[in-house]
Amino acid sequence: MATLSFIKNPTLLLDEHIAKNNLDKLIQKLKKQQIIFRPHFKTHQSAEIGEWFRERGINQITVSSVEMAEYFAQSGWKDILIAFPVNILEIESISRLSRLIKLSLLVESLETAQTLEKSLTNSVGIWVKIDVGAGRTGILWNATDEIERLVRYINSTKNLNLLGLLAHSGNTYHAQGIQEIQNIYFEALDRLKSIKGFLESMQLEKIKISVGDTPSASILEDFGEIDEFRPGNFLFYDVQQFQAGMCKMENIALCVACPVVSIHKDRQEAVIYGGAIHFSKDSVKLDDETLAYGIVVPIMDNGWDANHSVGYLKSVSQEHGVIRFYENEIDNFHVGDIICILPAHSCLTVHAMRDYINLDGKIISTMNSKG
Amino acid sequence: MATLSFIKNPTLLLDEHIAKNNLDKLIQKLKKQQIIFRPHFKTHQSAEIGEWFRERGINQITVSSVEMAEYFAQSGWKDILIAFPVNILEIESISRLSRLIKLSLLVESLETAQTLEKSLTNSVGIWVKIDVGAGRTGILWNATDEIERLVRYINSTKNLNLLGLLAHSGNTYHAQGIQEIQNIYFEALDRLKSIKGFLESMQLEKIKISVGDTPSASILEDFGEIDEFRPGNFLFYDVQQFQAGMCKMENIALCVACPVVSIHKDRQEAVIYGGAIHFSKDSVKLDDETLAYGIVVPIMDNGWDANHSVGYLKSVSQEHGVIRFYENEIDNFHVGDIICILPAHSCLTVHAMRDYINLDGKIISTMNSKG
Numbered sequence: 182m183a184t185l186s187f188i189k190n191p192t193l194l195l196d197e198h199i200a201k202n203n204l205d206k207l208i209q210k211l212k213k214q215q216i217i218f219r220p221h222f223k224t225h226q227s228a229e230i231g232e233w234f235r236e237r238g239i240n241q242i243t244v245s246s247v248e249m250a251e252y253f254a255q256s257g258w259k260d261i262l263i264a265f266p267v268n269i270l271e272i273e274s275i276s277r278l279s280r281l282i283k284l285s286l287l288v289e290s291l292e293t294a295q296t297l298e299k300s301l302t303n304s305v306g307i308w309v310k311i312d313v314g315a316g317r318t319g320i321l322w323n324a325t326d327e328i329e330r331l332v333r334y335i336n337s338t339k340n341l342n343l344l345g346l347l348a349h350s351g352n353t354y355h356a357q358g359i360q361e362i363q364n365i366y367f368e369a370l371d372r373l374k375s376i377k378g379f380l381e382s383m384q385l386e387k388i389k390i391s392v393g394d395t396p397s398a399s400i401l402e403d404f405g406e407i408d409e410f411r412p413g414n415f416l417f418y419d420v421q422q423f424q425a426g427m428c429k430m431e432n433i434a435l436c437v438a439c440p441v442v443s444i445h446k447d448r449q450e451a452v453i454y455g456g457a458i459h460f461s462k463d464s465v466k467l468d469d470e471t472l473a474y475g476i477v478v479p480i481m482d483n484g485w486d487a488n489h490s491v492g493y494l495k496s497v498s499q500e501h502g503v504i505r506f507y508e509n510e511i512d513n514f515h516v517g518d519i520i521c522i523l524p525a526h527s528c529l530t531v532h533a534m535r536d537y538i539n540l541d542g543k544i545i546s547t548m549n550s551k552g
Numbered sequence: 553m554a555t556l557s558f559i560k561n562p563t564l565l566l567d568e569h570i571a572k573n574n575l576d577k578l579i580q581k582l583k584k585q586q587i588i589f590r591p592h593f594k595t596h597q598s599a600e601i602g603e604w605f606r607e608r609g610i611n612q613i614t615v616s617s618v619e620m621a622e623y624f625a626q627s628g629w630k631d632i633l634i635a636f637p638v639n640i641l642e643i644e645s646i647s648r649l650s651r652l653i654k655l656s657l658l659v660e661s662l663e664t665a666q667t668l669e670k671s672l673t674n675s676v677g678i679w680v681k682i683d684v685g686a687g688r689t690g691i692l693w694n695a696t697d698e699i700e701r702l703v704r705y706i707n708s709t710k711n712l713n714l715l716g717l718l719a720h721s722g723n724t725y726h727a728q729g730i731q732e733i734q735n736i737y738f739e740a741l742d743r744l745k746s747i748k749g750f751l752e753s754m755q756l757e758k759i760k761i762s763v764g765d766t767p768s769a770s771i772l773e774d775f776g777e778i779d780e781f782r783p784g785n786f787l788f789y790d791v792q793q794f795q796a797g798m799c800k801m802e803n804i805a806l807c808v809a810c811p812v813v814s815i816h817k818d819r820q821e822a823v824i825y826g827g828a829i830h831f832s833k834d835s836v837k838l839d840d841e842t843l844a845y846g847i848v849v850p851i852m853d854n855g856w857d858a859n860h861s862v863g864y865l866k867s868v869s870q871e872h873g874v875i876r877f878y879e880n881e882i883d884n885f886h887v888g889d890i891i892c893i894l895p896a897h898s899c900l901t902v903h904a905m906r907d908y909i910n911l912d913g914k915i916i917s918t919m920n921s922k923g
Contacts, residue, residue, distance in 0.1 A: 189639075248561070267813065268560075268561065316819075318874075442636070452688065457832060463828070463833060496688075501689065515663075529870065549922070
């Protein structure tokens with residue numbers, strides 16, 4: 182444990198090698214089909230990690246807030262999509278960004294489009310957000326009148342430059358198995374293509390299609406006729422993606438290393454310094470329906486032993502976590518040891534932890550670093 | 553909406569008047585019984601809010617991490633209890649703190665006590681952490697041999713100054729109704745008193761009792777024979793405490809003000825800018841067993857309308873929240889409006905939001921502020 186002996190409190194450990202492998206794998210897949218890769222940077226939120234993408238020739242990115250767009254614009258990114266329904270209260274910041282970079286936005290109502298046209302002085306790209314079945318937000322895919330009205334309005338404006346249709350099949354995250362994910366993906370794509378056909382038949386200009394989620398990114402080989410793909414989580418993966426069959430345990434690129442502060446042998450449990458403020462509170466269901474906030478693996482000299490689960494994170498309060506060990510495993514752990522927790526949901530854990538430390542002990546900061 | 557018109561993105565609004573009322577009420581209650589009030593500062597995590605307590609004569613506080621103890625020590629707090637099982641990996645910071653302030657710690661194993669004695673050069677106060685039934689951590693209340701062994705060891709040391717027995721009845725947070733909370737509280741107290749009696753009968757010096765949780769703080773009038781009381785959440789309360797009957801809606805002292813970014817009238821829903829990174833992911837069950845991450849109320853000129861719930865926060869992803877409105881309420885809301893969400897769990901929401909803004913628009917920072 183020589184190299185990682187600096188860990189004294191909950192620490193987000195990043196194995197860069199694993200993450201870069203996940204990245205290279207997806208880049209290869211998308212290159213074959215000449216699909217634009219516009220990765221979602223909300224997963225890592227780090228200018229330094231962004232450079233890994235830039236070194237690999239990627240120059241278009243997705244973010245989930247105006248604040249995140251500003252942060253990455255400052256790091257030299259020139260083509261940014263904010264994949265969140267436009268918050269018109271932030272119009273001043275949006276306007277400022279539109280003068281600095283090639284900015285694209287998500288619109289799903291006429292009133293928002295009108296506000297943008299009225300307030301902006303520079304042109305921005307506009308994606309019409311379509312709800313293809315996930316039911317979170319967007320215009321319903323079969324509300325053709327509403328879509329046509331919005332698209333015609335956008336085409337009539339000076340500053341809004343129609344790019345196409347954008348969807349996020351968030352329901353793939355709850356899908357059971359590869360077949361269901363394929364079904365969701367291609368049903369969504371059919372729906373988008375039907376709108377695209379309808380709009381193009383009306384002599385509206387070329388309509389592009391942008392989709393992207395990590396389950397589809399992980400299991401599909403052929404993404405069909407899309408123009409742009411925007412997954413985020415694939416970079417790190419997590420226990421949710423492992424449980425869903427989207428990755429192996431050894432593809433999970435980060436963990437939270439936590440000190441053991443108390444051992445309760447009678448109930449095969451340990452208390453760690455590591456709770457809801459470190460992991461957030463997403464969970465997975467284990468095979469026996471038990472809820473878990475993460476999977477526990479031993480720390481090693483050069484990272485963690487992904488294929489040797491010793492227990493799971495059973496509960497979290499503000500700073501406390503309770504580990505339930507599998508049979509006989511507890512005997513290998515003591516107060517003052519560090520154990521590694523592969524998180525249920527890496528995006529929320531990264532946001533909560535705010536800084537990474539790589540396996541060489543180097544801090545990698547994010548837009549949320551304490552500074 | 554004149555005074556609060558500065559809100560453009562998710563903003564943690566604090567009504568200082570409500571919070572100070574919650575504080576004054578508990579101070580009065582504890583004063584009558586001459587119990588030491590050692591409030592838990594993990595709820596607010598703010599030096600500025602700490603001053604409200606100091607102005608009211610409080611000079612002993614509770615925190616939940618070494619980092620939090622360091623932060624409040626820097627703001628001039630001289631008597632701090634870290635109510636978390638000692639993380640021996642942080643021994644250097646603990647040792648440094650013990651030279652600066654009157655520090656007390658939680659110990660629940662002989663090995664931790666031995667490490668402290670070996671490593672510290674200054675004396676610290678020691679509370680023995682007892683599990684009185686909550687089952688999270690501590691020595692089980694009926695493991696008298698183990699308790700005696702630890703207490704005898706502490707009494708034999710140079711630097712460890714035994715203060716007494718400490719417990720946290722975390723199970724009151726899941727209790728149904730006043731009677732069950734009373735039962736849990738007094739059962740816990742009986743268990744602590746039986747250990748205290750046992751220890752004192754062995755001519756071990758005077759043993760104090762420290763307890764404290766917000767449900768008990770809220771509904772009990774008589775706390776029995778205790779020396780010290782340490783609740784935290786009572787300052788702000790939240791929807792969990794409201795649902796449990798511990799406070800009224802108008803006693804909840806904070807909310808997250810969020811922009812509406814999309815309206816879906818067909819399903820009586822709106823999408824807000826405000827998600828898991830703002831609220832964390834604690835929830836409550838509403839009367840019909842629906843899960844809610846918060847309760848939605850309208851914003852007003854001088855705060856929010858606590859007694860006019862218009863819906864609930866049905867789901868949260870990273871930045872998105874989905875509001876389900878009650879019947880006919882959706883017609884009063886539009887894209888670009890600000891609505892207020894009273895959070896399920898205020899402690900985690902404060903930690904996630906990192907800064908407050910009071911009703912005069914003044915920023916109140918915390919130890920997690922971006923700076």
